[in-house]
Amino acid sequence: MRICVVGAGAIGGLLGAKLAAAGEEVTLIARGAHLEAIRAGGLEVTMNDGSVVHASDVAVTSEMGECDAQDLVILGVKAHQIAPIAGELSALFGPETLVLTTQNGIPWWYFQRHGGPLDGTVLDSLDPGGVIADAIAPERIIGCIAYPAAEISAPGRIRHIEGTRFPVGELDGSDTDRVNGLSETLQRAGFKAPVLENIRSEIWLKAWGNLSFNPISALTHATLVDICRFPPSRDLAARMMTEAQEVAARLGISFRVPLEKRIAGAERVGKHKTSMLQDAEVGKALETEALVGAVVELGRLTGTPTPSIDAVYALTRLLGHVIVEDRVRIRAESLAPVLRAIPAAAVVANGGD
Numbered sequence: 001m002r003i004c005v006v007g008a009g010a011i012g013g014l015l016g017a018k019l020a021a022a023g024e025e026v027t028l029i030a031r032g033a034h035l036e037a038i039r040a041g042g043l044e045v046t047m048n049d050g051s052v053v054h055a056s057d058v059a060v061t062s063e064m065g066e067c068d069a070q071d072l073v074i075l076g077v078k079a080h081q082i083a084p085i086a087g088e089l090s091a092l093f094g095p096e097t098l099v100l101t102t103q104n105g106i107p108w109w110y111f112q113r114h115g116g117p118l119d120g121t122v123l124d125s126l127d128p129g130g131v132i133a134d135a136i137a138p139e140r141i142i143g144c145i146a147y148p149a150a151e152i153s154a155p156g157r158i159r160h161i162e163g164t165r166f167p168v169g170e171l172d173g174s175d176t177d178r179v180n181g182l183s184e185t186l187q188r189a190g191f192k193a194p195v196l197e198n199i200r201s202e203i204w205l206k207a208w209g210n211l212s213f214n215p216i217s218a219l220t221h222a223t224l225v226d227i228c229r230f231p232p233s234r235d236l237a238a239r240m241m242t243e244a245q246e247v248a249a250r251l252g253i254s255f256r257v258p259l260e261k262r263i264a265g266a267e268r269v270g271k272h273k274t275s276m277l278q279d280a281e282v283g284k285a286l287e288t289e290a291l292v293g294a295v296v297e298l299g300r301l302t303g304t305p306t307p308s309i310d311a312v313y314a315l316t317r318l319l320g321h322v323i324v325e326d327r328v329r330i331r332a333e334s335l336a337p338v339l340r341a342i343p344a345a346a347v348v349a350n351g352g353d
Contacts, residue, residue, distance in 0.1 A: 001185055004070045004092050005029065006085070008043070008060070010150040011102055012076020013158045015166075015189075017045045017055040022189040027059040027067055035062055037156025045150075045158045069094030072182070079103040079126065079290035086135035098178060099136055100168070102146040104275065105207050105290030106298070110200065112138035113171035116252065118301065125293040142179055143199035144168045145206050149272075165192040169199030204248050205255060209266055210291045211244055211309065212237040214276035215316040218286065221277065221332040228267035237263060239308040244295050250302040276316075283329035286320040288313070 001024050005016040008028035020026040020043075030038055042056035061067065064085075070092045075082060082103070089099075101107055111121040112133070122130045148163035166186055170179050179195050186193035196202055216227055216237060227233045241259055248255070257265075276286055292313045299306040323330060 001071045003072045005074045005076050007077030010152055011146050013043055014150045017043045017053045018189040020055040020058045021053050031062055033155040047160045048162055064088045064091045067092055070097055072098050074100045078287055083131045086132050098142055099140045100142050100144050102144050104210055106294035108132045109141055123297055125289045125297045142168055145202050167194050167196050167202050169196040173197050201253050204253050208241055211295050212240040213266055214274045214291050215312050217274040218276040218280045223271045224266045224269045243306045243309050247299045247304045250304055281331035285324055288316050288320050
């Protein structure tokens with residue numbers, strides 16, 4: 001199968017390297033130092049069990065226009081990065097090309113091939129003006145939820161932290177040869193890729209935690225366990241998740257996991273920084289709309305009040321605005337080196353403050 005991974009970052013690179021190792025013909029779209037390192041020595045992925053996958057024969061480029069039509073295009077970029085490149089994707093499309101989406105949060109295609117009263121509705125928070133919808137025909141799309149955690153440890157190198165699950169499903173819930181074939185391809189590469197009848201329910205299950213833990217962590221610099229063990233933030237997360245559950249219910253979605261169990265699962269992850277906190281710390285644009293703004297919009301569409309989500313959304317948008325407009329990174333910095341440099345007598349003289 002000819003596969004192009006658009007955005008060979010942590011998740012896209014993990015997929016691309018393992019698919020290449022399984023014998024698929026893989027092309028990676030990358031940028032900057034990561035691109036140059038892959039060109040020079042291939043892409044190396046260190047799995048959480050210590051094994052190493054070295055994809056040395058992958059093609060890599062920064063230009064989609066240099067590629068031929070593919071059998072499968074994997075969108076590995078973040079949700080807010082799709083619209084700027086939407087017009088370039090056509091170079092990768094043949095008559096039967098599939099597009100696999102792996103973005104966090106609610107996807108731009110949520111109401112495409114939906115079948116309900118909102119069928120075909122374009123979510124302005126995710127796809128202003130319908131740019132993405134115009135560029136990617138809904139018939140091409142296979143929905144997917146990316147559960148693994150990974151990070152780029154150095155240019156050309158990815159560290160897998162946990163998870164191998166990539167559930168997939170047709171947008172209309174149908175059982176097709178193509179979605180089953182894609183599932184088999186992912187499984188041959190070492191992933192768990194069950195075919196789901198209702199891909200939107202699984203998207204909501206992951207988005208349920210993302211919409212609360214990600215922005216709270218970015219705003220407070222707290223890890224998952226910190227948020228869950230501090231009663232005020234745990235209560236805020238629960239209120240946000242309850243509001244989201246009510247929005248989802250009005251869209252016909254039910255959750256197979258109770259709210260408290262979902263929070264307990266996040267707590268067990270421990271001292272983990274969410275992706276949004278990691279982005280804030282390095283000065284990257286935040287995934288605010290896909291993770292939070294889309295739920296606010298869905299609340300408006302369904303007539304569901306979301307006061308807690310609205311408040312956190314406003315603060316997170318402001319944080320993202322500061323990061324982008326002022327071109328800054330915002331991260332906690334330990335005071336230990338500073339305090340060690342201050343003479344003990346000076347600390348006592350100031351009352352220990």
